[in-house]
Amino acid sequence: MLLVATAVALIRVRGLLASIMLTSVYGLLSASFFVTMDAVDVAFTEAAVGAGVSPLLLLLTVAIVGRKEAAPLRGRRALLPILLVTVTGALLIVGTFDMPHFGSADAPANHHVAPHYLQQSWDEIGIPNVVTSVLASYRAYDTLGEVLVIFTAGVAVILALAPPGQRGSARPARPSAEEHLGQHTILQVVSKLLIPFMLLFAFYVQFHGEYGPGGGFQAGVIFASGIILYGLLYGLPTVCRVIPPPVVEILAALGVLIYGLTGVISLLGGANYLDYSVLADDPVTAQHIGIIAIELGVGITVAAVIITIYYAFAARLLREED
Amino acid sequence: MDFFGHFNYWVVVALMMLGFYIVIARGNLVKKLIGLNIFQTSVFILYISAGKVSGGAAPILADNIELYSNPLPHVLILTAIVVGIATTSVGLALVVRIHAAYGTVEEEEILEQNSSC
Numbered sequence: 001m002l003l004v005a006t007a008v009a010l011i012r013v014r015g016l017l018a019s020i021m022l023t024s025v026y027g028l029l030s031a032s033f034f035v036t037m038d039a040v041d042v043a044f045t046e047a048a049v050g051a052g053v054s055p056l057l058l059l060l061t062v063a064i065v066g067r068k069e070a071a072p073l074r075g076r077r078a079l080l081p082i083l084l085v086t087v088t089g090a091l092l093i094v095g096t097f098d099m100p101h102f103g104s105a106d107a108p109a110n111h112h113v114a115p116h117y118l119q120q121s122w123d124e125i126g127i128p129n130v131v132t133s134v135l136a137s138y139r140a141y142d143t144l145g146e147v148l149v150i151f152t153a154g155v156a157v158i159l160a161l162a163p164p165g166q167r168g169s170a171r172p173a174r175p176s177a178e179e180h181l182g183q184h185t186i187l188q189v190v191s192k193l194l195i196p197f198m199l200l201f202a203f204y205v206q207f208h209g210e211y212g213p214g215g216g217f218q219a220g221v222i223f224a225s226g227i228i229l230y231g232l233l234y235g236l237p238t239v240c241r242v243i244p245p246p247v248v249e250i251l252a253a254l255g256v257l258i259y260g261l262t263g264v265i266s267l268l269g270g271a272n273y274l275d276y277s278v279l280a281d282d283p284v285t286a287q288h289i290g291i292i293a294i295e296l297g298v299g300i301t302v303a304a305v306i307i308t309i310y311y312a313f314a315a316r317l318l319r320e321e322d
Numbered sequence: 323m324d325f326f327g328h329f330n331y332w333v334v335v336a337l338m339m340l341g342f343y344i345v346i347a348r349g350n351l352v353k354k355l356i357g358l359n360i361f362q363t364s365v366f367i368l369y370i371s372a373g374k375v376s377g378g379a380a381p382i383l384a385d386n387i388e389l390y391s392n393p394l395p396h397v398l399i400l401t402a403i404v405v406g407i408a409t410t411s412v413g414l415a416l417v418v419r420i421h422a423a424y425g426t427v428e429e430e431e432i433l434e435q436n437s438s439c
Contacts, residue, residue: 016352023356030363037370038380038391045403046366054359054407061352061414065421069350069428081347089339096331102371109372114392122383130381130393131400139397146401153408160415212382217404302404309411316418 016067020058027051040213041131044205048221053306056228060313064320113138126284127210127291135215136291136298140274143294144259147301151256154305158249161312163319188233198226206299210288216295220302227303228310236314245311248304255301262293330371337364349429351417355410362406369395 027050034043100107117134125133135143202223209215231239262274269278276290277283337360344357373392381393417427424432 019353019356023359034370037374038378039370039396040380042370042396042400045400049403049407054410057411057414058352061417064418065352065427069353078347081343085339085343089335092335093332096328099328099331102330107372110375110392114394117393118381118390128383130383131396134393134397143401146405149405150408153412156412157415160419217400221404305408
């Protein structure tokens with residue numbers, strides 16, 4: 001219900017800045033919704049992405065393009081979208097009456113392969129978090145594809161935002177760190193205390209992902225948001241000195257490489273691509289090794305790509321200000 | 323109970339249509355992307371709520387639990403969220419480029435500039 005209320009508020013609000021704040025609230029609400037739906041891994045990701053990274057990127061964009069929004073449609077012309085939306089929504093609602101009831105264990109979605117994952121994964125893979133074993137072992141192909149999509153998106157952002165004629169990675173031109181210092185003293189002190197714990201927590205999430213909720217995707221996003229927080233408070237040039245953009249870009253590619261090479265190694269061992277059973281004598285241990293390698297690749301790529309995207313936007317903002 | 327058995331789908335439909343409305347009724351490109359985000363989240367909620375089993379626990383195996391929620395939608399959505407933020411940022415990057423080329427991010431003004439030349 002709260003989600004719907006926030007979305008309605010999003011329509012009403014005119015200023016882009018306020019809408020972005022509402023987006024963040026919306027992200028946090030949906031994360032808590034996912035917890036009540038037992039989807040703890042998803043909630044982790046949504047809390048970091050929906051409430052953290054995505055409003056930040058929106059804010060950076062708005063800082064570049066300006067926060068003014070034109071008046072919404074009035075009168076006749078406003079009717080058409082409302083009509084279209086109402087009709088589509090009504091049709092979809094009619095469609096839901098054929099759907100299985102909420103929470104029913106015998107719904108079609110809960111059959112087919114899902115019971116196999118729940119019942120067999122302990123014997124076949126040997127790690128408690130079923131989400132991780134499905135993600136990194138049973139459906140490792142899917143995940144490889146998704147990591148590649150993320151990597152490609154990072155490359156696309158760099159290409160779109162790079163200044164004309166520039167070669168190589170996006171670098172801020174001038175060292176203006178001193179301007180930022182002293183502006184947000186309290187925030188800087190607090191964040192200095194918080195950021196190490198955020199980064200540490202990211203590593204915990206990365207390496208504990210087999211036993212509790214967590215894994216490469218979540219860890220990557222949390223790590224990146226720690227770095228972005230640092231960048232927001234201390235200025236882009238300062239973060240760039242800590243983690244140079246070329247290093248991040250190489251890391252993004254390295255993560256994909258780790259993932260792909262794990263598959264190639266199992267090919268060389270005589271098994272199928274991304275079949276980990278040849279990585280060790282004991283198949284369960286082999287699965288462990290394979291999953292750790294893949295989650296590492298995922299974590300590195302996700303963190304590096306999101307930091308790269310942040311660098312690209314922030315560097316663009318610096319240039320626009322000049 | 324029977325009547326509210328489809329409540330989750332109605333929330334999904336409501337959110338999806340609200341997002342859709344923002345996309346088609348608002349001219350500001352950033353706002354359109356926010357609308358797309360809401361649309362996207364409604365799909366996430368559809369998947370996750372389809373995987374929920376009443377009385378089930380989070381799919382992390384433990385000794386004294388018999389019933390778990392379906393882990394498969396969780397995997398799909400978990401990766402979809404991260405892919406979603408990556409694609410959204412590509413969209414935002416394009417918005418920035420459009421702003422650089424046209425000096426505005428309002429759809430109407432962009433169309434005007436296009437038709438005048």
